[in-house]
Ligand code: NAD
């Protein structure tokens with residue numbers, strides 16, 4: 247069996263659902279159920295004995311040790327994190343706690359567990375750390391994309407905390423021989439993403455007839471990857487990645503934010519037409535402090551060594567995503583609780599805005 251952390255969040259839940267769709271190897275899923283963790287994401291697994299959900303914190307060393315001792319996983323797949331840049335600007339402490347201290351706690355528990363395994367168990371064990379391209383900092387328009395050798399230069403509290411966790415993971419391999427693997431992935435999108443991130447926020451606001459808040463000039467560039475493709479890449483890294491290595495994972499799909507929003511509006515105009523175009527809702531608002539201008543991923547290593555390439559194009563992935571949100575309006579309403587409204591007014595209330 248495998249131990250997954252953060253499997254009630256966006257990517258983790260997609261990973262667990264895909265995993266149990268594709269095989270019968272059980273999953274122990276440790277999640278603290280923060281605002282981003284949602285048991286509804288795992289509803290299709292209700293009553294499924296292959297999925298053991300544990301409501302708990304990765305910073306709780308005794309709990310992690312107990313789970314390792316009881317379930318004897320052959321791998322840990324570590325998603326649990328605070329993951330939203332804007333929240334990290336408003337309140338960085340939780341990011342250091344979960345992303346740095348939490349990863350440290352897992353590594354220490356994994357190290358002790360791994361050391362006590364027999365020869366075969368030791369050789370087979372893997373610690374797969376799920377990280378981000380944001381650790382590499384910001385590119386100019388003409389810079390080559392991030393490779394695995396690009397020096398770290400994180401700019402936000404979020405990316406700094408993820409960079410710190412990546413360094414710990416690296417060191418636990420180098421110093422203690424823990425068989426770690428790291429994936430540094432670009433921006434994900436797809437079903438089950440919490441509507442604080444660009445794509446689901448824009449879909450939710452558009453459907454509610456609310457402004458679509460584009461930060462700054464909207465010309466910041468991100469590489470976008472459909473979440474199902476990220477999950478496939480992670481399974482491949484777990485299966486065949488070389489311990490100690492890092493793999494950049496991306497969609498070969500750089501887009502400026504404003505172009506993403508225009509594409510979303512066009513899809514919504516087609517799939518859920520109203521008497522006006524959703525584009526009329528676009529509003530440029532005060533930029534995010536320290537906003538990274540461009541991320542881009544060179545994903546040739548994972549293709550060359552592990553034979554992975556994304557299956558979805560941006561067009562197919564985004565269409566699936568918009569359709570999913572249209573079909574799951576109850577899911578959206580359920581996560582737009584009081585705490586969500588509070589975040590929206592905290593993040594957007596102070597920004598000056600003007601219609602596009
Ligand atoms: P998310 O915010 O949707 O989910 C995070 C999950 O972790 C939630 O279920 C939450 O309850 C859980 N969690 C938070 N703190 C915890 C703690 N202390 N103990 C146990 N569980 C805890 O995040 P996501 O978008 O699914 O991202 C998952 C991972 O992938 C993160 O490590 C993130 O840095 C990385 N990543 C995300 C993206 C992206 O575009 N979303 C891209 C690259 C990498």
Ligand code: TYD
Pocket residue numbers: 330331332433442443444445447459460461462464466467468503534
């Ligand atoms: P986000 O989804 O928060 O991911 P990240 O900051 O980790 O890349 O944002 C993606 C891009 O969209 C980023 O450049 C910020 C921008 N953005 C907006 O323009 N408006 C918004 O309301 C949000 C949430 C993001």
